[in-house]
Amino acid sequence: MDQFAEPKPEIYSVDTKVLKSVCRSCHGGCGTLLHVKDDTLVKVEGDPDSPFNQGRLCPIGNATREMVYHPDRLKYPMRRKGERGSGEWERLSWDDALGEIADKLTAIKNEFGAEAVHLGTGTGRHHIRWVSRFAFAFGSPNWSEPGFAQCFHPRVNACTQTMGDFPVSDFLGPTPAECICFWGHQPLNSGPDGETRFNARDAFKNNPKTIVIDPRETFLAKKADLWLQLRPGTDDALALAMIHVIINEGLEDTDFVTGYTHGFDALAERVTDLTPEWAEEITWAPAGKIREAARMFATIKPALMEWGVALEQTPNCIQTVRAVSLIPSITGNIDVPGGWVFGMHGLGPVPSLIENLSPEQNAKRLGFENFKMLCGEGAALPAAHIPTVLQAMRTGEPYPVKAFLIFGNNTLTTYGDSKTVYESLMKLDFMVNTDIFMTPTAALADIVLPAAFWPEINEVCGLPTIAGNVIAANQQAVRTHECKSDEEIFSALARRLNLDVGTETPEEVYEQQMQAGGSGLSFEDIKQVGFHQMPITYRKYEADGFNTPTGKLELYSTRLEEMGYDPLPSYAEPPESPLSTPELAKDFPLILTTGGRNPFFFNSEGRQVKSCRKGAKQPTCEIHPATAAQFGITDGAWMWIETARGKIRQIAKVTNGINPRVINTEFGWWFPEDPAPDYGVWKSNANVLTSVKPPFDPQMGTYQLRALLCKVSNVVAGELAE
Structure with a gap:
């Protein structure tokens, strides 16, 4: 039984064709032109007609062909042979892989309830709402994406409560x-x-x-x-x-x-x-x-x-x-x-299917009672609280999480407190990882599935994210090996599980999104033109007011007040800082900030891509000259960074552009060139230093990833030998 039977797209031809598409190497949408000849992607360039990039691409976008044809791509489904993390694999057919996943999920659901299955992803790209959609279709209220509590979605939820959009x-x-x-x-x-x-x-x-x-x-x-x-x-x-x-x-x-x-x-x-x-x-x-x-x-x-x-x-x-x-x-x-x-919301969202959850099942979402703007009534799209999920994996409290299905997320590098994450993943009964490359996280899985990269998929997206002022089509130009899009995998798995909802093909869902938007166009229409720019109207509040209980922009938020939170903004000192934890500051006298982006990578992606690594060969830590001199650290040499949770090393970048009391580390680092299964994830990964412990943000459950206390030292001869 082939869950993916479909005709080949028209573009498979001996003649060179140029397809208008959008780059999804991040979750932006720069217009691209994909040149295809003999079923091969021969060139990727920026689309000069795009209102966003006018023909320009960043280093990550320019590395697209290198990513598509990289020799280390995951090429077919695989099953773990040895112990978890052993690095021993055997090849599976898609039919067998889907069957094993469906059987395992069904068994866990029957014994522990659907809530014992958790789904996770890592970015706001094409598949993000498909992750929550599948979870809700399956009957689990539990899915997560780090950004829902730590990146972008706090802004979305806060503005929605304040302004209605x-x-x-x-x-x-x-x-x-x-x-x-x-x-x-x-x-x-x-x-x-x-x-x-x-x-x-x-x-x-x-x-x-x-x-x-x-x-x-x-x-x-x-x-x-x-x-x-x-x-x-x-x-x-x-x-x-x-x-x-x-x-x-x-x-x-x-x-x-x-x-x-x-x-x-x-x-x-x-x-x-x-x-x-x-x-x-x-x-x-x-x-x-x-x-x-x-x-x-x-x-x-x-x-x-x-x-x-x-x-x-x-x-x-x-x-x-x-x-x-x-x-x-x-x-x-x-x-x-x-x-x-x-x-202008020219494109509707992927239907969430949250209505498939009963109120009782919805209330089982991990974090539901505590963090209403992430997990409950105040959330634009409710998600589970990651520290509570990890606790459930490790301890079985408040109930056990037995399975974790990961789509496009290197969890060991992108979740806070990597050691706690590792301990949690090792407790799972079943783990599936869908990605483009083998990663330290995928190496811990029971089944690994090969994901298609963006030139290998069809999709429709609204840009900027949330706003939908421009509707753009991503067009499948090629398809390498046995890779499948995340959307195809979710639809096929839903059918294999005989779910009542969530079985539509991706194209059927894209059409639903188009019909729910305000463009009056179809998915095929968008594919033909590449993108459609919605006319922007201003001061819409003059006619319609704001979508809030008062009909006004709520400086004093009545919605927050109803949920039991402070309706006005307030200051709170970070829980780990020179002021709040002065005793800890005696041992860890510097302030650590991290998370600033590197133009050659997107989060933890791209470390195996030669052109990207050429631009950033090793992770760097910014430190002031006076601080470097104080601790015997030399520009361009390895240095240690340590918090109460762990210790990593990065290359010192001595600069006057940072306060002497602060250092800045790069995040997302691992080393694909290092041996499996760790791939160097413990060497320079900033999340070894961060925390997923309380206190959390009362509304969102956010934990402290920046403004942590740390200390530094120089790396002496012999310390790096492993």
Whole structure:
């Protein structure tokens, strides 16, 4: 029985054909032209017609052919032969692999309940909502993606509670921004949505005033009109002080605040004493610069807030994001040309099938009672709480998780506290990993499935993510080995399990998405034209209000109040810091920040790709010259970085662009050239240093990945021998 029987696409021809597609090497959507001849992808180039990249591609996009035809691609399904992590495999047919997976999942479901099966993924690309869709179709409320509590989705959920929708930067509109604040974000270097680097670069053609808020002197910080170098983990205090300045000096947009917001007086009262001088003691940013930044953003219009993941990786995540989002809100930069704009939603989401869960089953989601904006009523798409899932794997509490199906996630490098993750995975009865390459995580699986890379799949996507202002088609140009798309695998497995829902083909689901959007086009229409740009309308709130209980932008969030949370943004010191844990700081005197992106990789991907590794051969750690001298560390030499949880090594990059009390490590590192099964995952992986222990963000369950305490030392001769 062939679960994947389908005719070959028209593009299989002896003649060269050029297909319009979108690069999904990250979860952006840069337009591409795929040149195909004799069933072979012979060239990948940027599409000059794309509104996002106008023919440009980043180093990762330029490595596409290298990825497609890499000799280390997973080529066919495999079953583990020896002990977990032994590195011994035997080949399976797709039919046998699907049968074994279906039988094992059915047995676990019958004995422990569907909730004992957990699904996970790692990025916001094409398959993410298919992961949750399959979990809900199977009957499990448990699925996770690190970004839902740590990256991007806290911003989505917080803005949804505040504004009723998630705004994006109006880079494609007719009016350029006159002021741009880059807060914890370096889009010119890299980002999860790669097209933003080109949009941001083009925005500079108008010579806007720029503010950069970052602990590191990034490229943008060097070029900025104003750089605020803050202590990692104190963004909430800085944002509240900027709100104080705007309100105290009467710089708010009075018409917008009066007509379209709720709770301004309460917000003003909250920030009464939160002066720039108060914030300076906490953030290390000078009070004068805080005032200057607030005045600049409030008085130069339109102003744009480009924010990054750094805001979402400490346990005051939601209040931090809320505080920052209220700066463009009270200055009237919402749904206006050149500011933040709400999406046109030309493409509907993948149907979640969450209605397949009974209320009782939905309430079994791990974290449901504790983290309502991640797991429950306040979530745009509910997901499980990863630390609680790991606990259930290890201890069986509050109930056992016996199986883990992973799609596109190197869990050992991308989840916090890698040692705890490893201990948890080793307790599983059954683990399936679907990926493009063998990874340290896939090496622990019982069954490994070969995933198709983006030029090998059909899909439809709305861009930017959430907004859907542009609808684009990804077109299958080639198909290597026995690789299958994640969507094909989910549909086939749903059919093998005889599920009541979730058995449609990917193309049928894409058509459902098109019909749910506002374009009036079909999936085939989009494939023919490559992309469709929706006309953007502004100030939609003037006619429709905001999709909130009050119909206004809620500075004072009634939804948060109903859920039992603080309706106004507030400051909280990171739980591990010189102020909150002074005794620990005696042994670990420096502050660790990590997670800044490398332009040659996407998260933990690409380490086996020669062109990418040529650009970044080894992981680097930024350290100030005075700090390096204090600890005997030499530029370009290996150094140790250690926290209370673990110890790694990276190459020292001595720079004046970081505070002497702070170091910055690269994340996502492992070494495919090292022996199986570890592939060097314990050497330089920043998540060996991070924590998944409480306290968590009360709303989202976010744990502390940045602003941790650490110490450093030089690597002496012989220490690296293994």
